[in-house]
Amino acid sequence: MVLSLDRLLVFGVLMLLAASGFSPNAAAEPALRIVTEELPPYNMTQNGRMTGMSTEVVQAVLKEINVQAPIQSMPWARAYELALNDSNVLIYSIARTPERESLFQWVGAIAPTHWYLYSLADRPVKLNSLDEARAYQIATVNQDVGEQYLISKGFRVGEQLQSSTKYEHNYRKLKVDHVEMWISNELNAQYLVRQNGEDPAKVLVRSLPISDLSSDEALSMAFSRRTPVETVEKFRAGLEAIRRNGVYDAILRKWL
Structure with missing residues (x-):
């Protein structure tokens, strides 16, 4: 059977995507979104960039696991709503309470x-x-x-x-x-x-x-429930790594 030029082009594109590891499900997955609020000295905007004690912990985890994602500051109610309902959303600094326990996938404590x-x-x-x-x-x-x-x-x-x-x-x-x-x-x-x-x-x-x-470990990072477990585990491993290598303690000493 002779393929038309259009079909040959489509076939070629699909072969290239397959070779690069592309899958339709991966394409449908939204990009990682990190949300927080203005809660100085934990998270705050200074000179147009996010900083603060908790922010530095999150940034250290991102660096440790080699992940890049923007951090967005917004009113807490909006950030909380996004983390409750959307997929691939990381929220911080969020207090871990019994009432919230089942609402999120918890990465770990980042600040007292x-x-x-x-x-x-x-x-x-x-x-x-x-x-x-x-x-x-x-x-x-x-x-x-x-x-x-x-x-x-x-x-x-x-x-x-x-x-x-x-x-x-x-x-x-x-x-x-x-x-x-x-x-x-x-x-x-x-x-x-x-x-x-x-x-x-x-x-x-x-x-x-x-x-x-x-609590000395009450403020946390947490993912929305509709986030792949693999992503959550990757961030947990990153947080544990910066705790072991001293980066976490150095950040807290800087701010406390």
Whole structure:
């Protein structure tokens, strides 16, 4: 049988693709996407590039496993939604909680985090329990772990909780007395206060520690459920490698 010129061309292209290891399924798989938020000093944009303690850990893992992928910063609720529903999405710095455990494929811990309900030193709030916080207005960030935690304890957005899209908005709310307390990660709270030219030790009061959210290994990298297991395992191996070779500890010492 004599093949037409068009068929010969198609046949030749298919042979070249097969030789290069191309498969239709591979072509359909979306490229790796890494998403995060502005949560200094963990992840933040400076001079047009992503940096921060957690970002440097992620970048070290990428280098270790020889993978290149852009990091996108966006509001946390959007990043969280992408990681919940899309394939091939890596999200960081995400707190690993029992409620989130089955929602993602967890790579591993990348940074410590310690959470508090804060008030201002000139308007201090003293709490003996979380239940006492129900009498106050509390600044939160939409869909972040602090807000999710308080909601799980019966607090309501629009009643006790005043939700924002950015962490710096909450410190401003506290300063101008729109809220009486602020639930925040300690390093982030200290960073934002210093950025405002103030001393955290003089300005902030730890009204109540949130021990359920606090750990030296609470912030993690995680993949969406619709990500190939092979990809997840590759990143786990990379994270373990930088822990063994000292790169991970060096990054934390730089930032802590």
